[in-house]
Every structure is written in C-alpha cells, then in structure tokens.
Amino acid sequence: MLTLEDGETSASCFIAPHPRVAPYLSTYYFTAIEGPDGQEIRDWMNPEWASVRFCWLGQTRGSIYDGPFRDVPPAHFAGPTTVTQPFSAARAHIASIGFLPLGWHRFMREPAANWANRIDEASLVKTILPFDSMLDQVRDAASPEAVAELFDAILIAAMDGHPLTDAEAEEEQRIIAAHAVLVDPATSTVAQMTDRLGMTVKQLHRFSLKLFGFPPKLLIRRQRFIRTMAAVIHNPAANWADALDLQYYDQPHFNRDFREFFGMSPDQYRRLPHPVISAAAKARMKALGDPLQALQRPEGTPPA
Structure with a gap:
C-alpha cells in the first residue's frame, strides 16, 4: 500500500481519523519497511501510548526494552510504554491505530496497567473492538485511505453498539483534564497534578494506573524525556545539552533517564541508524505538527 522511493528502506504516512473517533485516537499510521537485498532493518521506538498493529505483509520481530527478540504476531497490541520497543524486519507493511488515554477508556475493558510495557497477540486484550478479525480486512484493502475508512467504520460501529453511560461520560472529562495536565510542560510534580485535578495522591495513583498504565510520577518523567527527544528530532544538528527539557537539572540527570528508558547512553543511541x-517522525510532524505520539494533547485543549 505504501511505495518506497529509490534508496529508501522505510516510508510512513499518517491519516486523521473520522471526527467522531478523533478524540480517542492519536492517528492511523502506516509503515513500510524493505531492507536492501533482504537485509534486516532494526530500530528503536520511543515510549508512547497504546496501539494495535496489523502486519499484513512480511514479518516483524521485537521486544520490550532489553527482552529477547521474537516474532511479533501479525495482529499485535502494544500497551502504553515508558521504555523503548526495539524491533526489526527485512520486509513488513503495517497498518496501525494509536489510542490516546481517552481511547483506552472508550474501547478497552481492563486497566491500562495490565498492558504496561507489554506487547502481545491483539486477541488477548479485553476490548469492544474485533481485533481478531481486522487483519484479514486490512489485507483486502487497496490503500491506506481504504484502511482508514475501514478503521473508521469499525470504531464507529463499536461506539454505537456501546453507548456511554452518564458516569462514563463524566469520566471522559476527568481523563481529558488529566491528560492535558500531564502533557503540559509546566507540570513537574505529582502535587501539581493533584492540585489541578482536585484529586488526592491515592486517587490520582489509581486513576493513572487504570487509564494511563503507570504511576503519575513515572509518567511525568516520561514526558520530560520525550520532550527532549522531540527537540532533537526537530533539530538533528542539536546536541543533547542544548535540547534538554527545562525540568532536567543537567545532562547527567537526562543520561540516567535515557539509560533507564533505552538501556544505552544518548550518544550510543545517536550513533545507531534510525531509518524507520x-x-x-518526519511524516508525523508534516501531517500532525508533532513528531511523537506521547506529546499529542487531548482534542479541544490549547497547545502548550
């Protein structure tokens, strides 16, 4: 479905979902990987929210952080992550749906913490979406646009079949507010989150595990880390010290986070090729204005 130009080993495109489902999703995105002469291409994904991926052609291998590489099921689900997902493929064409925390609440039927830093068969997640049958429908589609229309139809049908209760609608507003506070660069402590959301520390902790997958303190650390990564993506010539988020005391502070989230130093990471x-990131930035999913703000909130 995606065509690679001469010399390219990877191509991506992003398509905005239908307005009815847009508040719940980051985007629909499509990736093609073709290693030269059948060579395996390897890369490392940044921490992000959950997604379901349908590899309709070829095969990918991957892991979470430093776990063993294994074949990834053609229809697989990746929960929210605070660590890298290394992956590889000699050839793979993938269609994906990215879920924001609000989308977890709308479509999943188990705590996000159950899938924290986890990737597995898509049929294993408790959801109102028919993940087990979607791979064959993706294979039959002729283009990314056709797959996007298919995704729209499936998600809208699931929403129509499972209307929100009043309590669930109220919960949506709390999730939007919490997500907006989390991605605000001014948020640096759990106390700031509890004050702005009117929650106790225990309430925020339970809420965060259920909808976001991790404790709030770890999520705040992830966000400052992702903001630094995004700054380098925006300006590849920048050095790490110039790109540091303001919440970092100094570069050693950032280096410790990098080793925890990626299992290597920033300089080691930068010396590695990142074709995928x-x-x-370039395609996402062109389509959506931001290179990384974890920085996307909930719909309807002003930019930071």
Whole structure:
C-alpha cells in the first residue's frame, strides 16, 4: 500500500481519523519497511501510548526494552510504554491505530496497567473492538485511505453498539483534564497534578494506573524525556545539552533517564541508524505538527 522511493528502506504516512473517533485516537499510521537485498532493518521506538498493529505483509520481530527478540504476531497490541520497543524486519507493511488515554477508556475493558510495557497477540486484550478479525480486512484493502475508512467504520460501529453511560461520560472529562495536565510542560510534580485535578495522591495513583498504565510520577518523567527527544528530532544538528527539557537539572540527570528508558547512553543511541523512526517522525510532524505520539494533547485543549 505504501511505495518506497529509490534508496529508501522505510516510508510512513499518517491519516486523521473520522471526527467522531478523533478524540480517542492519536492517528492511523502506516509503515513500510524493505531492507536492501533482504537485509534486516532494526530500530528503536520511543515510549508512547497504546496501539494495535496489523502486519499484513512480511514479518516483524521485537521486544520490550532489553527482552529477547521474537516474532511479533501479525495482529499485535502494544500497551502504553515508558521504555523503548526495539524491533526489526527485512520486509513488513503495517497498518496501525494509536489510542490516546481517552481511547483506552472508550474501547478497552481492563486497566491500562495490565498492558504496561507489554506487547502481545491483539486477541488477548479485553476490548469492544474485533481485533481478531481486522487483519484479514486490512489485507483486502487497496490503500491506506481504504484502511482508514475501514478503521473508521469499525470504531464507529463499536461506539454505537456501546453507548456511554452518564458516569462514563463524566469520566471522559476527568481523563481529558488529566491528560492535558500531564502533557503540559509546566507540570513537574505529582502535587501539581493533584492540585489541578482536585484529586488526592491515592486517587490520582489509581486513576493513572487504570487509564494511563503507570504511576503519575513515572509518567511525568516520561514526558520530560520525550520532550527532549522531540527537540532533537526537530533539530538533528542539536546536541543533547542544548535540547534538554527545562525540568532536567543537567545532562547527567537526562543520561540516567535515557539509560533507564533505552538501556544505552544518548550518544550510543545517536550513533545507531534510525531509518524507520526518522521517516515516521518526519511524516508525523508534516501531517500532525508533532513528531511523537506521547506529546499529542487531548482534542479541544490549547497547545502548550
């Protein structure tokens, strides 16, 4: 469905979902990987929210952080992450749906913490979406646009079949507010989150595990880390010290986070090729204005 130009090993495109489902999703995105002469291409994904991926052609291998590489099921679900997902493929064409925390609440039927830093068969997640049958429908589609229309139809049908209760609608507003506070660069402590959301520390902790997958303190650390990564993607010539988020005391502070989230130093990471992630970040930035999913603000909130 995606065509690679001469010399390219990866291509990506992003398509905005239908307005009815847009508040719940980051985007629909499509990736093609073709290693030269059948060579395996390897890259490292940044921490992000959950997504379901349908590899309709070829095969990918991957892991979470430093786990063993294994074949990834053609229809697989990746929960929210605070660590890298290394992956590889000699050839793969993938269609994906990215879910924001609000989308977890709308479509999933188990706590996000159950899938924190986890990737597995898509049929294993408790959801109102028919993940087990969607791969064959993706294979039959002729283009990314056709797949996007298919995704729209499936998600809208699921929403129509499972209307929100009044309590669930109220919960949506709390999730939007919490997500907006989390991605606000001014948020640096759990106390700030509890004050702005009117929650106790225990309430926020339970809420965060259920909808976001991790404790709030870890999510705040992830956000400052992702903001630094995004700054380098925006300006590849920048050094790490110039790109540091203001919440970092100094570069050693950032280096510790980098080793925890990626299992290597920033300089080691930068020396590695990133053909897939670089192409995806450029395409996402062109389509959506931001290179990384975890920085996307909930719909209807002003930019930071």
